[in-house]
Amino acid sequence: xxxxxxxxxxxxxxxxxxxxxxxxxxxxxxxxxxxxxxxxxxxxxxxxxxxxxxxxxxxxxxxxxxxxxxxxxxxxxxxxxxxxxxxxxxxxxxxxxxxxxxxxxxxxxxxxxxxxxxxxxxxxxxxxxxxxxxxxxxxxxxxxxxxxxxxxxxxxxxxxxxxxxxxxxxxxxxxxxxxxxxxx
Numbered sequence: 297x298x299x300x301x302x303x304x305x306x307x308x309x310x311x312x313x314x315x316x317x318x319x320x321x322x323x324x325x326x327x328x329x330x331x332x333x334x335x336x337x338x339x340x341x342x343x344x345x346x347x348x349x350x351x352x353x354x355x356x357x358x359x360x361x362x363x364x365x366x367x368x369x370x371x372x373x374x375x376x377x378x379x380x381x382x383x384x385x386x387x388x389x390x391x392x393x394x395x396x397x398x399x400x401x402x403x404x405x406x407x408x409x410x411x412x413x414x415x416x417x418x419x420x421x422x423x424x425x426x427x428x429x430x431x432x433x434x435x436x437x438x439x440x441x442x443x444x445x446x447x448x449x450x451x452x453x454x455x456x457x458x459x460x461x462x463x464x465x466x467x468x469x470x471x472x473x474x475x476x477x478x479x480x
Contacts (some may be wrong), residue, residue, distance in 0.1 A: 376401035376424040383469035436462045
C-alpha cells in the first residue's frame with residue numbers, strides 16, 4: 297500500500313523538525329576566555345592606540361605581548377606564539393607564500409627554485425604548535441622536487457638536517473625578536 301504524497305511530505309517535515317530540535321538541544325554554552333590585555337598591537341613597536349581608535353581604547357591585539365604570567369609569551373590575539381610566527385615569516389621571506397593562517401599556526405610556501413639551480417625546487421610548511429616560545433612548539437616540513445628526463449617534476453629526498461636547520465634559524469630569530477621587545 298503506497299503512502300499519499302501529502303503524508304510523505306508531512307512525514308519528511310516532521311522528521312526535519314525533530315532533527316533540527318535535537319541538534320539545537322545539543323549546543324552548550326561556550327565560556328570564552330578573553331585576554332585582559334588592553335595594550336596595542338603594532339607588530340614591531342610598542343606604541344599605543346589613542347582613545348579615538350575605531351577598535352576602542354585598546355585596539356586589536358594581534359601581534360602584541362600576552363598577559364604577563366600566563367605563559368603566552370607574545371601571543372595575545374593569535375592562537376600561536378607571535379615571536380615564532382614573525383620569525384617564521386622573516387626566515388621564509390625569500391619564498392612566495394601560498395597560505396598563512398595565524399590562528400591555526402600554519403605557513404605554507406609555494407614552490408621556489410634558486411636562480412642558480414632551476415632544475416630543483418623547494419616547498420616548506422611551518423607548523424607553530426604552541427603559544428609559548430619553545431623548541432618543541434615548532435615543526436618544519438621541507439619538500440623537494442627535481443626535473444626528470446621528461447622535464448616533469450618528481451619528488452626527491454630531503455635531508456632531515458635541512459628541516460632542523462630551518463627550525464633552528466626560526467627559533468634564533470624568535471629569541472632575537474623577544475629580546476628586542478623586552479629591551480624596549
